[in-house]
Amino acid sequence: MTCRFSICLWNVCVASLCKARNLEKAEAVIVDGIRIGYLPDVVTYNTLIAAYCRFVGVDEGYSVLHRMREAGVEPDVITYNSLIAGAARHCLPSRSVDFFEEMLQIGIDPNVWSYNTLMHCLFKSGHPEGAYRFFLEMISNNVQPSPFTYNTLLNGLCKSGNAKNALRLFRRLERFGFSAEVVTYNTIINGLCKAGMYGAAKRILTELGESSNSPNAITYTTIMKCCFKSGKFRQGLEVFAAMMDKGYSSDVFAYCTIISALVKMGRIGEAHSHTDEMLKNGIGLDMACCNTLIYMYCKEGNLRTAFQVLSEMEEAGLGSDEYTHSILVDGLCRTGLFVDAQNLLKKMESRGLNSNLVAYNSLLNGLCKVGNLDAALALFNKMELKDSFTYASLIHGLCKFSQFRLASKLMRICLREGISVLSSAQRAVVSGLRVSGLKRDAIKLRAAIRTARLLRS
């Protein structure tokens, strides 16, 4: 009594178990099905592959592909799209390209989703050229781009430092037969704001208002964030108020944005009242939001409560990430608790959290601030990854304690390597050299700085 209808139902059952991350049960249901004569089909396998890619790993997803082949079920374009998406999810650009090529090799034609996913992955992992290449390939293979394609392209262009080109593309969308939707507007407005192109962003916001689309919560948060970034605090607060009036009073992103901005401005009292308001609105807190609260407590020196939030979020199953730990490391350093900060850093490392460069920079900065330059230099030499924050912290620290020669040496490394250091750090070194009688060195360094600036522009 195996009819097509019951196989569909059975697939739905497998799918819902997969969606609930219950892969073991899904596999058990498949085994049971086989016993009563339901042979898994391409849909069953595709469901499994997507789930393994999402919840376990790309290799595990790929091994299901072998299983399906052995069972005599041939993969289709959705199979490969799932694998590409899996690689994208785990930020494995070369794997996603491999899957794409394997698909071509066995004669499956990629569709618009294949290209979209691949482009998204390549942009996200910092390979914009690769993404452009596949976009062109898609056009030349007569695969029609979708709105999703253009949104991904606009976002990718902005995120890879090509906001101007994104704006040009946005202006041509209509010629390509696409009308911008709210996602498109949000994407380009955000990209332009991040690039500091506020005038263009504002014009497009006006156009959005005049279009048939309405701004949504994402538009509001984007604009609010942009106001804070460009120093228009009062306007940012007004955007927040307008957003609340619009009824977006349970938007965790908005609260996160405003609380963090208020903390940065030192307006801790207002940050607290917005926190209370947020909790009163019954918003479900997520990890980023908890990190913001931890940040708030750290900034007011309330480390005890900060760590309390950490244990509460871990108890609630939200976990914690590199942001959580970096914020706490910084908080500990600012309180002078360097040993605790070091231990937390070690914990980060053992948990395999990436980007603890930020945390190391906090520690370095903290050591500089209290004048423990020996420890700071030892740490600096030990650090494998360094960025402009690293150099600026140390240069400032060295200047603060009159180690101008060493500061100048570091400054020269930055100029040579193209590391852009804050101009305040540059000034500190030059004027330090000058007032400590090293006039010739000061002049030479200034010349080097000017040359580097000319070469960069």
Next chain:
DNA sequence: CTGGGCGGCG
């Protein structure tokens, strides 16, 4: 597919 959370400069 779009928005939020960490570090240097007082």
